[in-house]
Amino acid sequence: MPNNALPILDNLPGMLYRCSADEDWIFQYVSGGCSLLAGFKPSDLIESKKNSHKSLVYSRDLEIVLNGIKSAIAMRSAYYLRYRMIDSLGAPRQVIEQGRAIMSDSGELLCLEGFIAADLGARVDGGYCGKAAVDLHSCAMTEALPDLMFVLDREGYFLQYKEARGFRLPLDFDKIEGRKLDEVFPGRLAGQIRHFSERALQTAEVQEFDFQLPVSGVAREFEARVTSSGTGDIFVIIRDITERMQMEKQLEYMNLHDPLTGLYNRAYLEQEMKRFDGGRQPLGIIICDLDGLKLVNDTLGHETGDTLLVEASRIIRGAFRGEDMVARIGGDEFAVLLPGSDGGMVKNAADRIQDAIEKHNEVNPDQLLSISIGFSVSDDKMINTTRLYRQADDNMNREKLHRSRSARSSIVQALMKALEERDFITEGHADRLQYIVEKMARNISLPHRSIIDLKLLARFHDIGKVGIPDRILFKPGPLTVDEYNEMKRHTEIGFRIAESAPDLAPISDWILKHHEWWNGEGYPHGLKGDSIPMECRILSIADAYDAMTTDRPYRKAMQHEAAVSEIGRCAGSQFDPELVSVFVRSVSGGLE
Incomplete structure (x- = not known):
């Protein structure tokens, strides 16, 4: 230019x-x-x-x-x-x-x-100097700013005024120039402006203060900046900072709270522990750990796990007084500080949590919760919160060792029950599979123990489907590629569930591999031929037959003969050809 x-x-x-x-x-x-x-x-x-x-x-x-x-x-x-x-x-x-x-x-x-x-807030000390007051309406900078601005003389009379953009104070600014500060602003606010104007004149430094005024019936926050012009006049800028204050409060809340549960977070807990450290007031600490959360996350997904965390946090929070501090301090861990509490009070609080968990489980058998709890209480000596926390955590871990197997078993039992409830869709699919695999097993002279495990596999091979979304599991039509890839995850989910359950652990590997194909084109590992467990090869044939001979929302069931023919056609590709022959012999004459 x-x-x-x-x-x-x-x-x-x-x-x-x-x-x-x-x-x-x-x-x-x-x-x-x-x-x-x-x-x-x-x-x-x-x-x-x-x-x-x-x-x-x-x-x-x-x-x-x-x-x-x-x-x-x-x-x-x-x-x-x-x-x-x-x-x-x-x-x-x-x-x-x-x-x-x-x-x-x-x-x-x-x-x-x-x-x-030009030189706002600067002391004029020789050399060049600015004008006695800034001309608010000739300055592109001030016109562009959204703030309310005005200039006062030493007596508090308005010399200039520029309206704010985006907000309007509920005050009378009509013909403001020449009026006095007290005629326009409420008494307390006018007094604040006068006070900081005097300080600005004395120190030649910018003064700042915040205040609140109702606008359209809603309280809003404002920031005022006051500075001297260098010639005795006062320059005042007022900015609406409501949104900024709300954002700061939100950020402060987020910095100290867990976003999922709304409880305090570890940072706040540690801050409070430092505050109590070295004191002599009785203090109790309770550590809680939600049992089996990883299994739930791995099988039913993190959304279900988050639901359990929120419910657990609600139960824990409800067991304490308003002055007690409850925090989520890790993925599945919670901590509580109980100031002014002796050992009996802390134990009673821990008991209240377990009582609430039992009541929850009675009402919600499909959403079982299990929480391991440990606590410690300060003695009469000076409080060492780090040691107190460590004692509570050690006590919690000892209880968790005792509870872990039963907790996992309870969760798996709930998953097994959920699978059984879903079986109504397939009208006894598991029962029919057990019948077919037992006939095939007896025809190849499998030992009795193997037949029992094979029947267990027939009932729970699809337990991993409890972790597949219903929109995919019950879709009344063919799956898309993405949906099919999601569906294939049920073998790995089922494996993790079975690994956690003593009753199912012996068949966990078979659950993982029951969709492998004889020619190596199955999933999840692409195993081939005899590297696929015998039990999985038997089940895959029976499972395919039952699927073909059962009505689905998007197709009618095949006749017995057509289904057997299709099984024979896939011998050597999807199925073990020798076991296909065993299957044909086993079902000759039908399955009545």
Whole structure:
């Protein structure tokens, strides 16, 4: 931009600028206001590395300015800065600056453009000086800001006023110039403005305070900044900070709370433990661990696991007083601080948790909870919260060792019950499979123990389907590729469930491999031929036959003869050909 292109810009009480995007931010254009602002002529600044934007920032403020501008560039937003600028005599001058990064369509940083306002808040101490008061309506910077701004004289009379953009205070600003502060603002707020105006005049430093006013019946938060003009007038900026305060409160809440359960988090627990450390008031600590959460997450998915965590947190929180501090401190762990509690009170609190868990399990047999609990209580000596926590955690782990097997068994029993309840869809699928596999097993003279395990496999080979979404499991039509890949996960889910249950552990490997094909094209491992367990090869034939001869929502059942023929056609590819012959003999004449 030619320096004489817009002479009117030179009359602004501050400096418009454009600077390069290099590391020094060399000025490419400055308005004539630089003379009043800092004693420079435009020619002193333009294309000068010595007097670049960066070099004019007071050294102690440089990091703040650099970080502010770089952050705004990254977020593609405007920057608003307050810092000290070095004038032509080498003295620091207080300034405020607003600007924005100019980007190309491709996102490349081209330059910075902005406005540096004239000596707001700076003491006039010789050399050049600003005008007695800032002309709010001739300054592009102030007109662009959304804030309410006004200038007062020493007696508190309004000299100038600029309305806010985006908010309106519930006050009478009609014909405000010439009126007194107390005539416009409520008494307490007017007193605050007068108090901080006097401090600004005395210290030549910017004063800040927050206040609250109702707007349309809703309380909103505001920030006021008060500074002297250098000639005795007072410059006041009022900004609506309601959204910022709400965001800060939300961030503070998030920093100290667990987002899933709403309980306090580990950071807050540790903060509170430090507060109690070294005290002599009785303190109890309870550690709770939700048993079997990993098994639930691995089988039914994290959404179901999260549901259990939320329910467990509700039960734990409900067992304590308002002054007790309950926190989720890990994936499946909770901790409680009980100030002023002796051993009996802490034990009673732990008992209340277990009683509530038992009541929950009676009402929700398909959502069983099991929680291991340990606690410790401070003695009469000075509290060592770290030692107290460790004792409670050790006690919890000892109980968990005793409970782990029964807890997993309870969860697996609930999963097995859920599978049985789903079997109504297939009208006794498991019972029919048990009948077929037993006939095949007896025809090849498998020992009695193997037949018992094979029948167990026939009943629970699909237990992993409890972890498959109903939208896929009960879809009335063929599955998409993605849905089929999701469905295939049921073998691995079933394996993890069976591994955790003593009753099913002997058949866990078969559950994993019951969808392997004779030719190696099955899943999950692509096993081939005799490397597939015999029991899995038997089950795969019986399972396929029953699937074909059972009505499905999207097709009618095959006749017995057609299904047997299809099994024979797949001998040597999907099925063991020798076992296909055994199957045919076993079902000759039907299955009545």
